[in-house]
Amino acid sequence: MRIAIIEDNTALANAIAYRMRDHGHAVDVLHDGDDADRFLTQEGADLVVLDINLPGRSGLEVLQAMRARADGTPVILLTARAETADRVAGLDKGADDYLVKPFEMDELDARIRALSRRKDLDYGAQETLGNLTFDRSNRQVLAAGQTLEIPRKELAVLECLVERRGRIVSKAHLIDFVYGVGADVGDNAIEPHVSRLRKRLADHGVGIKTARGLGYMLEVTD
């Protein structure tokens, strides 16, 4: 998909751009609020990563202008710590998510992935995990070109963990994802699936770590 990165810190903008290009997205980088506004009006984008503090007009003004012309493109705001009050304002003005600087690239990745899923955007069909390739569109896992046989529930667990890679996913969230929201399933129901999946993936350089009392995290171990 086409991602517009609007950030006046050139190094940070480039770092995000490299990461997004590595994932196969088309990236436009803009360093100035006025340019960004012009670009978004004329060209548009599938997703916008927007800094609040910009030369020219501020990120919040750019966002406001977008929403005013009924442009519903998903927006992730980047804010500095000192702008905590702005975060609320940002969400009020129609931002879909926000991230406080400094942040982990994995975190931004996960947010973009989650947002594009929510908005039905094409994030990219394939995801590389250690020696494995996770094919999103066909919902299958490939190891060296061969399909790995994984039961349906475990595959759902994996899909959920992949979407939030590098972050801790709570048990409650996993249960909602695997069984559907509001399903009458005990907290422990998910555990056997996770431990079986963990064993299955261990040989392929992908680990599932447990944070007791919190949830699970997918990690490429190599």
Add this chain to the structure above:
Amino acid sequence: MRRASLRLRLFVVILTPLIAMAILLGFWRFTVAQQTAQELFDRSLLSTALAISRDVAVSGGDALSPTTRSLIRDVAGGEVFYHATGPGGSYVTGYAYPPTSLTALKVERNKPNVFEAVYRGEGVRVMKVTEQVTVDTLTGDTTVTVWQRLSDRNQIAVELAIRAAALIGALVATVALVVWFGVSIGLRPLLNLEEAIAVRSPDDLSQIKRTVPMEARGIVRTLNRLFSKVDASMNAHQTFISDAAHQLRNPAAAVQSMAESLRNAPSEQERERRTEELVSAARASARVTEQLLSLDRLSHPLGSDHFREADLTEVMRQVCSDVGPAVLSADIDFVVELPEGAMTVSCDPLFVSEAVKNLVDNALKHGGETLSSISVAMTSSKDSVDITVSDDGKGLVPEEAATAFGRFSQIEPSQGSGLGLAIVSSVAEQHGGTVSINRVEKGASLSVMLPRL
């Protein structure tokens, strides 16, 4: 009035009652002068009347003695007119038609009768004296009437009043001048003080030592107190800034040299290893900046209006999810024990999160070789919430609290900035709580207690 100059203020305050009093006094003086003039005139009228009466008796009414004539001429308050009738009412001497009283006058014998009347279109003061006199064997009442113009008498009263008014006026003018110029002289010590403060350089926050009048001592004391507070706060800031600069220089230097060494990596494997190190150096640099900002914001009192009712269970779950990946990635177990339901506490969720993040960071950084597990637990009682972060690492004993919680201080050299536990301590303090090192057999255990208000 509040904004008017001191001079104007004093001027108005002093002169208003003074002028009011002067007007009253002037009026009183005028009244008294009128009375005095009247008494004086009446007395000279009486003596004139008596002298004429005597002359009439002596001379048989024909002529006035020279003494009497000179008396009439010289009497106070101008010309005296007279008219005398002998026994039987026959005209003897003087002006032909004396003024008569408008009201019927009951003439009492041997007693002067005084009244005011109009004579030839002018107000006059009249005195009529009736006596029994024997002239040439003829015995009867002699009436002597003398009168004077009222305008003459008033003129005297006015003259007296004017003289008094001039005196009072001079007095008021003197006071006005003294106040107007005296204020400047009286305020000179204050102006000098102002000048002395004005020429100070902005860096000079030393105490004001000059002697000032008693009234200004309060101001000077307050100023001195303010100066010393500002001085202390500036010193604290200066120390903070130099410490902070030092703290920022270290990770920045690390990032730079690591990046440079990356350029010369001999093998692909080595490059990858150095890249990892560069990333963690950069991460540490960002973390120090974040900690410095937190510490700076925590150095200003938050005030409870900054607090809001927050579900601490949810706040804890969120912050644990945030710090968890770093712990798990380091191959260390992460155990979180939170209460089942929501726990509403009035606090600043961002700062509480920051404190927990720092506690976990601290455990991760200072745990040493033996570290294999970090746990976060939250328990509550009726009036407090305890957040405890424990690990099985190198350990920390309560005796090390002063060093551990001090700013920029570390128990032993390490990767850390020495800010983490200082932040935890500040957060606890801002919330009216405490932070303590628990005595445990293995590893370190730190607790933050927040009151539930």
